[in-house]
Amino acid sequence: DQQVKQNSPSLSVQEGRISILNCDYTNSMFDYFLWYKKYPAEGPTFLISISSIKDKNEDGRFTVFLNKSAKHLSLHIVPSQPGDSAVYFCAASADAGNMLTFGGGTRLMVKP
Amino acid sequence: EAEVAQSPRYKITEKSQAVAFWCDPISGHATLYWYRQILGQGPELLVQFQDESVVDDSQLPKDRFSAERLKGVDSTLKIQPAELGDSAMYLCASNVDGNSYEQYFGPGTRLTVT
Numbered sequence: 001d002q003q004v005k006q007n008s009p010s011l012s013v014q015e016g017r018i019s020i021l022n023c024d025y026t027n028s029m030f031d032y033f034l035w036y037k038k039y040p041a042e043g044p045t046f047l048i049s050i051s052s053i054k055d056k057n058e059d060g061r062f063t064v065f066l067n068k069s070a071k072h073l074s075l076h077i078v079p080s081q082p083g084d085s086a087v088y089f090c091a092a093s094a095d096a097g098n099m100l101t102f103g104g105g106t107r108l109m110v111k112p
Numbered sequence: 113e114a115e116v117a118q119s120p121r122y123k124i125t126e127k128s129q130a131v132a133f134w135c136d137p138i139s140g141h142a143t144l145y146w147y148r149q150i151l152g153q154g155p156e157l158l159v160q161f162q163d164e165s166v167v168d169d170s171q172l173p174k175d176r177f178s179a180e181r182l183k184g185v186d187s188t189l190k191i192q193p194a195e196l197g198d199s200a201m202y203l204c205a206s207n208v209d210g211n212s213y214e215q216y217f218g219p220g221t222r223l224t225v226t
């Protein structure tokens with residue numbers, strides 16, 4: 001069973017607007033969540049993360065929100081830029097140093 | 113900026129042949145991971161090393177896959193014999209130690225089995 005799900009395979013947004021990428025998880029043992037960005041033919045690049053003891057973490061244009069009761073997190077990108085066009089992966093971990101469990105990814109396209 | 117190095121970047125092989133991938137983690141990173149990413153899916157862990165020791169290889173198909181990290185630095189992942197279903201991106205990642213969550217990925221090796 002998929003423990004981390006990204007239900008939207010793709011998202012198209014106009015430049016300057018907000019992009020919202022969603023992620024759901026089922027495993028209550030997950031205590032840390034990460035977002036990675038991936039360009040074609042490259043490895044995933046770490047973007048932003050959040051501990052389960054927080055509900056929000058912000059870094060520049062990127063903000064991650066965590067709703068533990070709903071087992072849901074989201075990544076907000078404001079304002080969206082064409083260079084943000086990539087595949088975004090949500091990942092979760094149950095313990096520091098352990099494996100990451102990834103969602104299937106969401107392809108974001110930011111149109112000029 | 114320190115990076116995870118992987119080679120080759122691309123590999124085409126015929127089924128039943130042997131293939132090997134190499135990874136050099138960020139200097140000083142004790143934990144090393146091999147993931148496999150099938151097109152359209154997220155990466156899935158194959159094997160995890162802490163220094164030279166295997167920590168988790170529960171998802172590694174041991175009848176055909178092997179991994180080693182003999183001196184606790186660089187690592188090799190081998191497939192023998194390769195099958196058509198092994199076509200995927202093989203990603204290596206490293207983590208400074210067992211007390212942090214962030215993993216840093218290399219560029220990957222794209223394997224095509226024909």
